[in-house]
Amino acid sequence: MGLPLTIKETQEGLLQKKFSAVDLVDEYIARIEKNKDLNAFITVSQDIAYKQAKRIDDLVSDLGDETVKKYPLFGITVAYKDLFLTEGIRTTAGSKILETYIPAYSSTVVKKLESAGCLTIGKTNCDAWAHGASGENSDFGPTKNPWNKKYVPGGSSSGSVVSVAANLSLIATGTDTGGSIREPASFCGVFGLKPTYGAVSRYGIVAMASSLDSVGHFARTTEDIEKIFNITKGEDGYDGTVVSNKYKESSIKPRLRIGIPKEYFIEGIDNEIEKSVLAASQVFKKTGVELVDISLPHTKYANSVYYIVQPAEVSSNLGRYDGIRYGYERSAFGDEAKRRIMLGTYVLSAGYYDAYYLKAMKVRSKIIEDFETAFDKVDAIITPVSPTAAFKLGEKSSDPLKMYLADIFTVSANLAGIPGLAIPFGFNKTGLPLGFQLVGQRFSEPTLFALGKLFQKALDYKPVIAYV
Amino acid sequence: MANLSKSDIEHVAKLAKLSLTSGQVEKFKSQLSEVVNYVSQLNEVDTSDTQATSQTTGLENVKRDDEIKTGNCLSQEQALSGTGKNHNGYFVVPGILEERTDK
Numbered sequence: 001m002g003l004p005l006t007i008k009e010t011q012e013g014l015l016q017k018k019f020s021a022v023d024l025v026d027e028y029i030a031r032i033e034k035n036k037d038l039n040a041f042i043t044v045s046q047d048i049a050y051k052q053a054k055r056i057d058d059l060v061s062d063l064g065d066e067t068v069k070k071y072p073l074f075g076i077t078v079a080y081k082d083l084f085l086t087e088g089i090r091t092t093a094g095s096k097i098l099e100t101y102i103p104a105y106s107s108t109v110v111k112k113l114e115s116a117g118c119l120t121i122g123k124t125n126c127d128a129w130a131h132g133a134s135g136e137n138s139d140f141g142p143t144k145n146p147w148n149k150k151y152v153p154g155g156s157s158s159g160s161v162v163s164v165a166a167n168l169s170l171i172a173t174g175t176d177t178g179g180s181i182r183e184p185a186s187f188c189g190v191f192g193l194k195p196t197y198g199a200v201s202r203y204g205i206v207a208m209a210s211s212l213d214s215v216g217h218f219a220r221t222t223e224d225i226e227k228i229f230n231i232t233k234g235e236d237g238y239d240g241t242v243v244s245n246k247y248k249e250s251s252i253k254p255r256l257r258i259g260i261p262k263e264y265f266i267e268g269i270d271n272e273i274e275k276s277v278l279a280a281s282q283v284f285k286k287t288g289v290e291l292v293d294i295s296l297p298h299t300k301y302a303n304s305v306y307y308i309v310q311p312a313e314v315s316s317n318l319g320r321y322d323g324i325r326y327g328y329e330r331s332a333f334g335d336e337a338k339r340r341i342m343l344g345t346y347v348l349s350a351g352y353y354d355a356y357y358l359k360a361m362k363v364r365s366k367i368i369e370d371f372e373t374a375f376d377k378v379d380a381i382i383t384p385v386s387p388t389a390a391f392k393l394g395e396k397s398s399d400p401l402k403m404y405l406a407d408i409f410t411v412s413a414n415l416a417g418i419p420g421l422a423i424p425f426g427f428n429k430t431g432l433p434l435g436f437q438l439v440g441q442r443f444s445e446p447t448l449f450a451l452g453k454l455f456q457k458a459l460d461y462k463p464v465i466a467y468v
Numbered sequence: 469m470a471n472l473s474k475s476d477i478e479h480v481a482k483l484a485k486l487s488l489t490s491g492q493v494e495k496f497k498s499q500l501s502e503v504v505n506y507v508s509q510l511n512e513v514d515t516s517d518t519q520a521t522s523q524t525t526g527l528e529n530v531k532r533d534d535e536i537k538t539g540n541c542l543s544q545e546q547a548l549s550g551t552g553k554n555h556n557g558y559f560v561v562p563g564i565l566e567e568r569t570d571k
Contacts, residue, residue: 009469036483038528101550102545102549102550103545104542104547104550197524197525198524198525198527211522211523211524237532237537238540239528240527240530241523241525241530243525243527290475290546298508298513301509301510301512301513304506304507304509304510305507305510306509307506307507308507308510315484317491319484322485324551324553324559324560324561324562325547325550325551325559326550326551327550330485330486330487331486331487333486335492338486338488338492338496339496339500341484341486342480342481342484342486342496342500343500343503343504344475345480345483345484346472346476346480346500349479349480349483354490356504356507356510358520359510359511359515360507360510361520361521361522362513362515362519362520362521363510363513363518363519364520364521364522365515365518365519365521366515366518367515367520368524395509400499400502400503401499401502401503401506404503404506415524416524417523417524467493
């Protein structure tokens with residue numbers, strides 16, 4: 001059977017009895033099995049998926065067209081990055097430390113998606129503790145890019161993005177601390193949303209860097225990204241950073257302005273990437289969007305700020321893994337986790353705190369000021385997601401600093417707490433996907449969605465999947 | 469150039485409760501020095517009049533009523549479900565005190 005590619009197609013097919021939810025699970029499980037070499041999943045939860053699918057089939061029989069009102073995501077298979085706690089299903093964070101950890105409760109996002117009618121197809125591979133830009137830091141082996149298996153899919157949400165790109169699940173969740181949703185989305189040709197910091201609850205998700213972590217997802221259209229976000233966002237009472245009331249008046253201006261920041265088109269950026277982003281901005285221009293040249297002068301410092309603040313917070317968050325209440329002892333940490341814990345401990349230690357950590361927090365303010373000034377003039381900013389398209393497996397894995405530089409265009413949004421939407425746009429000469437990101441002010445997701453839909457309409461965009 | 473020494477690495481590893489092999493000490497010494505040198509570019513930025521940002525929400529003192537939500541509490545059995553080492557319903561932890569031998 002031909003699998004549907006969007007939420008709408010899935011739900012129409014279920015209502016028209018073209019297929020049942022159980023049929024869908026059959027097909028996704030078969031595809032996951034057939035594409036095992038991609039190494040996208042750490043755990044496949046077929047028993048739970050079938051149980052949920054049978055319930056959805058019963059609900060559709062009982063409620064018919066009304067199903068969507070009570071269960072807006074009924075029948076939608078979701079693959080969770082293995083950082084999301086799932087009650088009764090092993091959750092590893094991609095690390096051997098949690099190899100046998102079975103959570104006693106589910107994260108808020110998992111609960112919300114399940115209540116909305118989603119089917120849990122499995123838990124996806126990722127760089128251990130979400131540390132990485134390639135997926136290669138997973139203790140369960142690297143994930144492969146489905147467009148070309150010699151290349152990385154991006155990271156850290158490597159298995160999640162591959163599950164969507166290779167159609168092993170309809171949607172997938174991810175976390176984005178410095179680009180871990182947007183970069184893989186761009187490397188694999190799917191849409192990825194990093195929401196505003198404080199839009200989606202982090203409760204029950206393995207913490208990486210708490211002032212930067214945001215919880216988002218992958219899908220194949222802006223419409224689907226928006227539908228999922230409407231379910232996952234909002235207060236749950238368990239994450240003090242989340243505020244619900246910011247999206248009530250979502251009036252989109254009739255004529256939107258997109259800023260093009262000169263600091264993102266620098267030496268070292270791949271020529272095809274630069275051309276693609278500029279071509280995308282011309283697509284927006286044709287739809288009536290005004291393009292404005294802007295400057296974000298502190299852009300070049302963002303990665304340095306990030307590689308102080310992030311490891312500092314990592315060293316604190318990973319302090320809890322003592323092997324006493326659950327998981328294995330600290331000796332089971334992989335090299336990358338050890339590096340970040342030590343780097344963070346160093347910049348926070350006596351004698352270095354002011355020089356590194358405090359300094360970074362101050363430059364962080366400068367980066368935020370840059371964005372505030374820019375958003376006086378524009379409604380969104382278009383930038384490349386990464387300086388290159390997907391790179392080869394092993395190309396950067398022996399040089400941590402080289403790997404860290406893959407994050408230079410994505411970390412600013414995390415430092416400023418603003419949302420970013422990665423949008424796929426064409427392919428390079430090697431046949432690997434290209435794309436760009438739109439970032440906006442805090443709580444401006446509705447504007448980003450409006451722009452994403454404009455872009456799709458202008459191109460008559462059809463969702464694509466890798467032929468594997 | 470801020471080059472980390474072998475003793476810096478050992479000190480930091482001790483603070484972070486990580487045990488390293490001598491090979492790892494050498495490897496991390498050069499890798500962390502490289503990253504620390506890279507991030508030292510921040511010294512170029514004048515921040516004399518800039519406040520530090522630790523979080524971006526603008527929220528302060530988020531509170532809730534001091535009530536127990538029983539639906540959100542783990543049972544003793546659930547709380548212990550992640551460990552193989554428990555005793556009479558408690559976690560077993562490594563000893564930090566030793567029995568006195570002088571009495």
